[in-house]
Amino acid sequence: MLTVALTGGIASGKTTVAGMFQSLGVPLIDSDLLAHQAIMPQGEAYQEVVAHFGSEILNDDNDRTINRGRLGAIVFGNSTRLQLLNSIVHPVVIRNIDALLSEYRTQGHKVVLIDIPLLYEAGKTDDFDFAILVYVPADMQKGRLLDRNRELSGAEAEVRLKAQLPIEFKVERADFVIDNSGSREQTRAQVEKVWHILCYTAERIE
Secondary structure (H helix, E strand, O other), rough: OOEEEEEEEOOHHHHHHHHHHHHHOOOOEEEHHHHHOOOOOOOOOOOHHHHHHHHEEOOOOOOOOOOHHHHHHHHHOOOHHHHHHHHHHHHHHHHHHHHHHHHHHHHHEEEEEOOOOOOOOOOHHHHEEEEEEEEEOHHHHHHHHHHHHHOOOOOHHHHHHHOOOOOOHHHHOOOOOOEEOHHHHHHHHHHHHHHHHHHHHHOOOO
């Protein structure tokens, strides 16, 4: 079974591309979703995150859920706090990814896609057979980010972009690059081309 990482810069349209792969029958493991579940009140990382970052990150609700916006504001632009958060959450996410991969392997899937937004930042490329990068130019990233989150200022958007490695750095290292700066149809055509290559490769290694 091929394990394929799907990554991309912030606001690159990775979710759209992931959905296109899913429509072709590819199982998707969403690491962001697993991270979110890990910090829910019943999640494995909840207590430790609250212990380190304080009750100010909690919502005023019955479950005392973590406010991801407040937590993000604390860690974005602060590498020490971001590393601390990652050291708590990432091991939980990795264990759950491994468990899901085992399930998909048992079910007989030939290719599994793992959505890893910070693949290169985390230095995890060697953990997967291939890496797919969803690409848009940096100026388009910023514009889409501001459109998506109108509460952000231009300066705040820059901070979030600079928290990730430059998109061109990732282009040079990806096995496949899907340019998502054009039409939806153009993106879909690239997705289907990559999917055919992956299917062929999976068959060859059987």
